[in-house]
Amino acid sequence: MQRTAPDPAPDPPVGLPVLPDLAAHLAAAADRGEPEPPGGSLPLRTAACGYWERRGLVTDPGHTLAAPGAPALLLALYAAADGAVVLPRPCSEWYAPPARLLGRPVHRAPVPAESGGMPDPFALLETVRRARMHGTEPRVLVLSVADDPTGTCPAPEQLHEVCEAAAGEGLWVISDESHRDLLHDPHDTVLLSPAEMLPDEVVVLTDLRAALVPASWPAAVARFPDTERGAALRAGTLDALAALRMPLPGPLACAVGHALGEPVPVRTATTAAARLHGALTAALHRALTEAGAVCRPPHSGSHVYADLEPLRRALEARGIGESAALERELAPWAARGGHRFGDDPGALRVRLGSEALLRGDTAQRGQALDVADPLQLPSVAESLTALSRALAALTAQGDG
Numbered sequence: 001m002q003r004t005a006p007d008p009a010p011d012p013p014v015g016l017p018v019l020p021d022l023a024a025h026l027a028a029a030a031d032r033g034e035p036e037p038p039g040g041s042l043p044l045r046t047a048a049c050g051y052w053e054r055r056g057l058v059t060d061p062g063h064t065l066a067a068p069g070a071p072a073l074l075l076a077l078y079a080a081a082d083g084a085v086v087l088p089r090p091c092s093e094w095y096a097p098p099a100r101l102l103g104r105p106v107h108r109a110p111v112p113a114e115s116g117g118m119p120d121p122f123a124l125l126e127t128v129r130r131a132r133m134h135g136t137e138p139r140v141l142v143l144s145v146a147d148d149p150t151g152t153c154p155a156p157e158q159l160h161e162v163c164e165a166a167a168g169e170g171l172w173v174i175s176d177e178s179h180r181d182l183l184h185d186p187h188d189t190v191l192l193s194p195a196e197m198l199p200d201e202v203v204v205l206t207d208l209r210a211a212l213v214p215a216s217w218p219a220a221v222a223r224f225p226d227t228e229r230g231a232a233l234r235a236g237t238l239d240a241l242a243a244l245r246m247p248l249p250g251p252l253a254c255a256v257g258h259a260l261g262e263p264v265p266v267r268t269a270t271t272a273a274a275r276l277h278g279a280l281t282a283a284l285h286r287a288l289t290e291a292g293a294v295c296r297p298p299h300s301g302s303h304v305y306a307d308l309e310p311l312r313r314a315l316e317a318r319g320i321g322e323s324a325a326l327e328r329e330l331a332p333w334a335a336r337g338g339h340r341f342g343d344d345p346g347a348l349r350v351r352l353g354s355e356a357l358l359r360g361d362t363a364q365r366g367q368a369l370d371v372a373d374p375l376q377l378p379s380v381a382e383s384l385t386a387l388s389r390a391l392a393a394l395t396a397q398g399d400g
Contacts, residue, residue: 017366018214021265022255029254035247039238040066040221044253047260048221054262055180057195057204059223065234066256067241068248069218070178070207074098074142076244077203077222080236081172083139084131088119090305090341090349092148092176105136108342114158115296116150116305118143121161128169141166145191146179149341149351150305151281151298153183156192163194167201172233174203178210179301181270184278189299200225203233210301211270212259219248219256272369277302279374280354283384284333288352291391302355305338308348311395315348318394326350329394333357333387357383 036044045061052059067073075098078085085099089108099106109119109127119127119141128138143162146153154162166173175194183189195202204223209215224234248256259266281298288295294307308315308326320326322345323337334356338349358365359379368374375381 017363019265019269021263022213022259025258026251026255029251032250032254034250036066036250036253038242038247040064040248041253044248044257044260045221047257048223051206051221051260051262052204052223055193057193057223060226063224063226063230063234065222065224065237065241066248066253067220067222068246068252070094070176070205070209070220071098072218072241072244072246073205073220073222073237074174075101076237076240077174077205077233078102078104078140079240080233081139082236084136086119086124086127086131086138086141086166086171087342088117088143090116090149090338090343091142092144093336093340093342095142095176096342105131107131107136107138111150112158115147115152115154117145117147117152118154118159118162121158121165124162124165125169128171138169138171140174141171142174142176143194144176144179145193146177146182146300148179148301149303149336150296151301151303152296153189153191153299156190156197159192159194160197163198163201167198172203173198173201174205176205176207178205178207180206181211182274182277182302183300184274184281184298186274191300195223195225200227200230203230208256208259211273212262212266213256217252217256219252221260269369274300276369276374277354280357280380283357283375283380284352284354284387287384287388287391291388291395293391303351303353305341305349305351308350308395312348314395320348320394322346323349330387330390332390333383359383 044066045064048064049059049061071094078099084105086107087095088111096106107127109123112120131138163173173194195204206221208219224230281304284304285295288306292311295304298304323339326348327335327337334353336351338347339345343349357380358368
């Protein structure tokens with residue numbers, strides 16, 4: 001019997017240029033033959049402590065771990081926590097697969113209307129209650145203070161309510177802070193880490209590829225609470241990383257440690273990337289809302305998350321009744337249907353990425369970092385115009 005091939009995921013964006021400063025440090029360490037020890041060497045973890053201390057989180061190297069990528073680190077965390085996982089709906093698409101690989105149940109709690117990144121606190125409590133009624137014991141809540149897919153940042157007071165609810169139920173909070181350095185307007189967006197609110201209950205997880213190192217360099221770090229319980233979770237996580245036998249390559253660790261020190265070229269590039277993504281996601285937001293979609297204004301990162309349910313009648317007339325079909329129609333703009341983020345597959349929700357507006361080779365993409373207004377670049381303007389026309393054609397009332 002012939003099997004049906006799975007629907008392929010769109011190719012990831014090419015990304016922005018690799019900084020010469022980081023490339024030089026990687027090349028200089030190319031003759032290092034030994035890998036990092038499981039969990040990362042002391043110099044690498046010390047560099048991570050400096051990164052967090054500059055963000056208000058005093059950290060000891062003995063309370064940190066490093067790994068070859070955030071999914072591997074999250075897998076090890078789930079293994080050490082040993083229980084069911086609660087995720088916001090929608091959430092980053094890499095949160096759920098590690099739990100499923102371990103056979104851990106995954107429970108979804110909807111996000112509030114104001115922002116993504118965390119569940120509504122009452123929905124969280126109800127989700128935990130129902131999970132226990134059905135015989136599973138949630139041990140972990142994953143949330144994000146600078147959310148992908150929605151590009152939003154939850155308000156500190158809402159975040160505090162969610163963290164207190166999770167702690168009251170005995171859940172570890174894993175705070176994904178990968179995109180915290182990509183705030184579009186740092187002076188207008190208040191971002192606090194849950195570790196500042198409940199330091200004994202929160203593990204901070206950062207995928208360094210989001211803002212600090214190239215997308216092709218798998219590297220992530222985690223910060224654990226300075227408590228007996230936190231030490232036990234770290235030890236279990238380290239055991240899981242050792243069992244995976246997937247250490248960071250030595251040369252990569254040298255370059256990542258340099259990046260964690262945030263020299264001027266790295267800080268400048270991060271600021272430029274945040275400004276660029278801010279301009280592009282704001283333009284995507286305008287195009288989507290002008291077409292009639294509901295979309296939260298983005299505050300961080302490179303994505304927006306649009307709900308086209310108000311346009312269902314027009315879309316269904318063109319055979320588009322669920323998120324996978326919407327993804328295919330908007331594929332030129334790096335569309336990802338809501339089903340990939342744990343959302344209802346039948347809902348007309350989709351994530352669009354700003355990098356899809358940056359056509360051309362790496363040099364052309366780098367040019368967008370330097371211009372005062374990237375929307376004036378011909379390739380960006382053409383892509384936005386094409387998107388607006390596509391949305392207008394898809395949502396026009398009539399016989400289609």
